Amino acid sequence: MTTTKQLYLLYQQHPVISTDTRKIANNSLFFALKGDKFDANVFAKQAIEAGAAYAVIDNPEYKLGDRYLLVDDVLTSLQDLARHHRRQLNIPVIGLTGTNGKTTTKELINTVLSQHFKTQATQGNLNNHIGVPLTILTIDATHELAVIEMGANHQKEIELLCSIAQPSHGLITNVGKAHLEGFGGVEGVKKAKGELYDYLGGAGSEWREPGKDQACVFINSDDDILTKMAADRGLNNIIYYGNTGASNLVSGEIVENAPLLTLRWTNNAKRESYTIKTQLTGAYNLNNILAAISIGTYFNLTTNQINNGIEGYQPKNNRSQIVQTATNTLICDYYNANPSSMVVAIENVGKIDAKRKVLILGDMFEMGQESIAEHTAVIKKAFDTPVDERIFIGKDFSAAANNIKQPITGKNSFYPTADDAISGLRANPIKNSTVLIKGSRGMALERLVELF
Known part of the structure; x- marks a missing residue:
């Protein structure tokens, strides 16, 4: 059987992953994942013929030579490979989850941070047990920071994704009613989303800022559910943002909603306020924008960089x-x-x-x-x-x-x-x-x- 370390040596030579034989990247590693209605082991030979350097399979019937790498389980091998790769990356990774606004907030954060850093972020909403490892494996030595979205529809899924992405910083946008069937009600949603806080507050977070005993968590101070979830877990390395509150790094309010948002935000440390016009609609997006502003402020971006990032963001994928x-x-x-x-x-x-x-x-x-x-x-x-x-x-x-x-x-x-x-x-x-x-x-x- 091919081990994770052996796979990683090959990945370093062929750092592009393919999972779809219709879109094989030349000289890539093809992972023969299974779905509800397909078994990609069947397509391993086709992947090699289409240009893949190696095919990772878990059915010995399809091992046709040295370029077919047999593992116990292809999905687990993909996740283990991503987990191992993350450990080699000495960069901050911002992990975020929540009931609503995950993708918009992720895009806003990435747009702001990319004004200064070379960043990598989850593409679209590829935020599950396959999408997260695929994203991690696109991060290379030139990237300075990553933003990873984590979605879930059942318990322990965020816990798994945290073990792969190993976030050093984290954000839960909110906790509400979604996937109630899979989570078992609203309390189940809170427990599942809280798995990110569990990870950030525990020993699992392997990359931390110097001198910090916990990973950094960004929390909307106006959200009583999130603040209680953090308090219940004893989180202490917290950066707050919100509409009001002396403890907030940044605060903000809506100036106009007609229907595009204009808002005023304040850097409370500098006691300076700025008005920006966005290309987003929805009063509910104020907190998503403030999250991105607070993270940009935390990572020492200039006011112009932050404002340019927010004003330049254009929503897509039929979200607001x-x-x-x-x-x-x-x-x-x-x-x-x-x-x-x-x-x-x-x-x-x-x-x-x-x-x-x-x-x-x-x-x-x-x-x-x-x-x-x-x-x-x-x-x-x-x-x-x-x-x-x-x-x-x-x-x-x-x-x-x-x-x-x-x-x-x-x-x-x-x-x-x-x-x-x-x-x-x-x-x-x-x-x-x-x-x-x-x-x-x-x-x-x-x-x-x-x-x-």
């Missing part, structure tokens, strides 16, 4: 993106959805300055037994928010509609499927409005955009 059409302003936020993110997105529409407002909300997935109750709560929140029209799409929203009385104000429609909604919107087009489109990725709400 503003799309301007001929007659409407769309807030496209349909990459993912859960009860927590739904509530803040709805609240944001209620606060923004617009003449006519419309909510288009699609079903939230992975809610388990709480699904109807959570969809009912979202409907109530939407009904309590001053908008001109509300459109709900999906079988769970339709089922939940029977539980509540419709409000007197505003027009309200329920469609069991996205196709039904498309037909309804074609018959009754929306014009001259600011429209929030939000739902779980599986609802494919991007199909609605062309109707506006």
Whole structure:
């Protein structure tokens, strides 16, 4: 069997990893991962023929020569290789997780830090047990700092990802209602996300700043859940940020939300304030922006570097993106959805300055037994928010509609499927409005955009 050290010697000669035979990088190491519907051992020969230097396999039937490296388990070998590589890197790694805002916050942090450092960060949302090791293995000797996003839908997953990424600094954006089926309720979510704090406060964090007995943790001081989670674990190397508070490294507030955010932030040590215009919408993004500002400040970036990073960041991947059409302003936020993110997105529409407002909300997935109750709560929140029209799409929203009385104000429609909604919107087009489109990725709400 090929050992991790043997693999690492080959990785140093061939520091590019491939996992998809349709995208084989020349002279790379191909890892034959298994999926629910495929076994990439079958494609090892194809990978070699396509240009891979070696193929890592765990089925001896496919070992056709010295370039086929047999291991006990391909996924475990990939993770062990990444873990070993991280130990060779004497650089800070910022690990972040949370219920909402992980990817946006990661992108903001990376955009700010890259104004000064050569950074590497998780690409897109490749934040799971495969994506994290793949990201770690893209870090080379020229990188000065890394930002690693860690996602989870069950217990012990963050613990595993921490053992691979070995973060020296960490951030939990928030703890809310998501993947309730896998976590076993909100308390399960807190426990799972708290695995990052457990790691940072324990002996597991191998890279630390000189003179520190714990890794550094960045915490929103306005979040009572996070501050209690940190206190319960005895964390002491904490940098705070938030709206108010004398202990904050940086503080901030929204100046305008129409619908792009303008905010004022203060470096409390210098007692200096700055106003910046962002390309983000959503009052809920204030804390994500402040997290990036606090980390930039902590790592001694100049004010201009921090402000340029924040102002230059453009959201993508259908997360709080503003799309301007001929007659409407769309807030496209349909990459993912859960009860927590739904509530803040709805609240944001209620606060923004617009003449006519419309909510288009699609079903939230992975809610388990709480699904109807959570969809009912979202409907109530939407009904309590001053908008001109509300459109709900999906079988769970339709089922939940029977539980509540419709409000007197505003027009309200329920469609069991996205196709039904498309037909309804074609018959009754929306014009001259600011429209929030939000739902779980599986609802494919991007199909609605062309109707506006």
